[in-house]
Amino acid sequence: MELAVDAKVSNPGGTIMRPGQPQLYLRSVAKGFANGTVALENVNLTVRQGDFLSLLGPSGCGKSTALRLIAGLSTPTSGMIDWRGPAMGKNDIGFVFQEPTLMPWATVFNNVWLPLRLQGVSRAKAEPKVAEMLERVGLTGFETAMPRELSGGMKMRVSIARGLVTRPRVLLMDEPFAALDEITRFQLNHDLLSVWEQERFTVIFVTHSVFESVFLSSRIVIMAARPGRVFEEIDVNAPYPRDDSFRTSPEYGALCRRTSDILGQAMHANVVSRENA
Amino acid sequence: MSAVESHEQPIAIDAEEASRLRNERLERVGRWLFPLLIMAAAILAWDRICVWNEIPRYILPRPGEVLATLFQDAGILFSALAVTLRITFLSLALAVIGGVGLAILFTQSKWVEMSFFPFAVILQVTPIVAIFPLINIYVDDQTTKLLLCAWIVAFFPILSNTTLGLNSVDRNLLDLFKLNGANRWQTLWHLRLPASMPYFLGGLKIAGGLSLIGAVVAEFVAGASGQNSGLASRIIEAGYRLNAPRLFAALILISFTGIVIFLVLSWISHLILRRWHESALRRDH
Ligand SMILES: Nc1ncnc2c1ncn2[C@@H]1O[C@H](COP(=O)(O)OP(=O)(O)OP(=O)(O)O)[C@@H](O)[C@H]1O
Ligand SMILES: [Mg+2]
Numbered sequence: 001m002e003l004a005v006d007a008k009v010s011n012p013g014g015t016i017m018r019p020g021q022p023q024l025y026l027r028s029v030a031k032g033f034a035n036g037t038v039a040l041e042n043v044n045l046t047v048r049q050g051d052f053l054s055l056l057g058p059s060g061c062g063k064s065t066a067l068r069l070i071a072g073l074s075t076p077t078s079g080m081i082d083w084r085g086p087a088m089g090k091n092d093i094g095f096v097f098q099e100p101t102l103m104p105w106a107t108v109f110n111n112v113w114l115p116l117r118l119q120g121v122s123r124a125k126a127e128p129k130v131a132e133m134l135e136r137v138g139l140t141g142f143e144t145a146m147p148r149e150l151s152g153g154m155k156m157r158v159s160i161a162r163g164l165v166t167r168p169r170v171l172l173m174d175e176p177f178a179a180l181d182e183i184t185r186f187q188l189n190h191d192l193l194s195v196w197e198q199e200r201f202t203v204i205f206v207t208h209s210v211f212e213s214v215f216l217s218s219r220i221v222i223m224a225a226r227p228g229r230v231f232e233e234i235d236v237n238a239p240y241p242r243d244d245s246f247r248t249s250p251e252y253g254a255l256c257r258r259t260s261d262i263l264g265q266a267m268h269a270n271v272v273s274r275e276n277a
Numbered sequence: 278m279s280a281v282e283s284h285e286q287p288i289a290i291d292a293e294e295a296s297r298l299r300n301e302r303l304e305r306v307g308r309w310l311f312p313l314l315i316m317a318a319a320i321l322a323w324d325r326i327c328v329w330n331e332i333p334r335y336i337l338p339r340p341g342e343v344l345a346t347l348f349q350d351a352g353i354l355f356s357a358l359a360v361t362l363r364i365t366f367l368s369l370a371l372a373v374i375g376g377v378g379l380a381i382l383f384t385q386s387k388w389v390e391m392s393f394f395p396f397a398v399i400l401q402v403t404p405i406v407a408i409f410p411l412i413n414i415y416v417d418d419q420t421t422k423l424l425l426c427a428w429i430v431a432f433f434p435i436l437s438n439t440t441l442g443l444n445s446v447d448r449n450l451l452d453l454f455k456l457n458g459a460n461r462w463q464t465l466w467h468l469r470l471p472a473s474m475p476y477f478l479g480g481l482k483i484a485g486g487l488s489l490i491g492a493v494v495a496e497f498v499a500g501a502s503g504q505n506s507g508l509a510s511r512i513i514e515a516g517y518r519l520n521a522p523r524l525f526a527a528l529i530l531i532s533f534t535g536i537v538i539f540l541v542l543s544w545i546s547h548l549i550l551r552r553w554h555e556s557a558l559r560r561d562h
Pocket of ligand 2: 063064065174
């Protein structure tokens with residue numbers, strides 16, 4: 001399923017994602033739970049440095065489970081999570097949840113400071129880093145605000161800033177914008193992309209939305225459910241930076257249609273496999 | 278600029294909003310006014326009943342007389358109140374230390390919680406007056422006896438609420454802490470303790486009242502003892518001597534103290550939670 005890099009057509013005027021070194025392999029990963037649910041079965045996946053990889057699939061296909069395995073919050077029943085390159089430390093993985101998951105008793109500053117603070121970085125030392133992160137997500141001036149004084153979109157921005165403040169090599173995002181309205185979601189898509197375009201950390205992004213995954217990703221992994229598995233991978237050969245003109249381009253429409261078709265097949269495959277079982 | 282100013286001018290309020298506003302204002306005033314009116318009416322009725330039925334003062338004194346006694350016997354009553362208050366606050370402090378300490382211990386290990394929580398429940402459900410004779414045998418010092426009693430009564434709501442609070446942490450936040458390599462103490466200090474704050478404060482409000490009740494009840498069963506006697510001893514004493522006005526005065530002091538403790542703890546709780554917790558939000562939306 002891995003495509004040769006040179007097979008991609010280059011688009012004039014923008015930069016095609018240039019995949020870096022393989023950073024992470026999932027090798028025949030399976031995860032079963034004590035209640036008998038097989039959340040993932042034989043998942044093979046290669047994540048390259050600087051990828052913006054979306055996991056797209058129906059509810060219950062094991063996207064969150066895969067993300068938790070990658071984060072090391074849970075261990076696979078069998079198979080391997082195989083990191084390449086320098087050993088992964090505490091700072092190297094950022095996680096953004098579906099809910100903003102902020103500490104309601106702490107200010108915006110303290111929430112973003114948290115990952116650094118847990119590693120013993122003092123307020124003074126953390127200050128410039130937190131300030132820079134808040135600026136990137138457009139929240140300068142909200143340092144002393146409490147979470148409940150912010151809108152849903154702003155809370156999500158805080159959560160992203162917190163995920164990025166340690167300068168992780170990999171940012172894991174589990175349906176981060178699913179609870180937001182479409183206008184806010186577009187804005188956050190755009191802002192997330194521009195941060196990523198500058199820094200080129202690796203992103204693994206779980207979503208239910210075909211449109212979102214096509215807009216953001218350099219690669220989309222479509223999963224099927226019961227048991228959760230990789231159904232197909234799609235390379236999104238559209239140049240970055242992407243903006244609203246990309247959203248309205250015929251190219252985008254075509255990619256969405258194709259992704260949507262494959263997603264449909266993945267869901268159908270699921271039905272067939274259940275009927276055969 | 279003018280656009281901004283016109284925004285700041287009050288918009289016309291329709292009839293529905295106006296009546297809602299009026300109701301709200303009435304409710305705010307009524308919350309204080311009505312209880313006070315009822316109280317005043319009750320006191321007046323009390324006074325009239327005494328006069329009309331010519332009830333002797335050693336059975337039911339008139340309210341004015343009770344008030345006068347409160348002033349006349351202020352020396353005795355307030356020094357007794359000070360003793361009771363000392364027991365109350367000491368036992369409350371110990372209940373906080375013990376309750377929170379045990380709760381923290383419980384959250385360190387499920388096994389510890391499973392093993393010891395039932396004993397806390399047993400201690401709580403057994404009436405303190407039934408335990409007291411035992412305490413009386415084993416403990417000599419009067420203050421220690423009373424403290425122990427009040428503590429047993431007060432510590433359970435703090436323990437159970439704080440345990441609940443320490444365990445009701447957002448699972449994702451716990452994952453985040455784990456991901457960032459937080460150790461046990463960091464998780465406790467930065468996550469579990471703050472998250473348990475609303476629960477703890479709820480328990481504290483209950484424990485405040487209970488520690489006063491504990492202090493008074495303990496003194497009742499322990500019996501009066503000269504110098505160091507609190508309000509309960511004064512009540513018993515006044516009962517023996519048929520000094521009803523003083524009995525009422527002492528009673529009023531106790532209730533009043535209970536109310537003040539509750540208000541102070543509610544206020545502290547409000548101050549701590551007002552910036553973040555839902556319960557402290559004003560419903561202005
Ligand atoms: N801790 C657990 N214990 C038992 N079963 C679990 C557990 N976590 C997940 N599952 C099951 O594993 C399967 C995959 O769950 P997962 O949350 O990974 O799906 P998902 O793709 O993230 O779904 P969604 O899109 O709804 O978030 C589901 O059937 C779920 O019920
Ligand atoms: Mg999920």
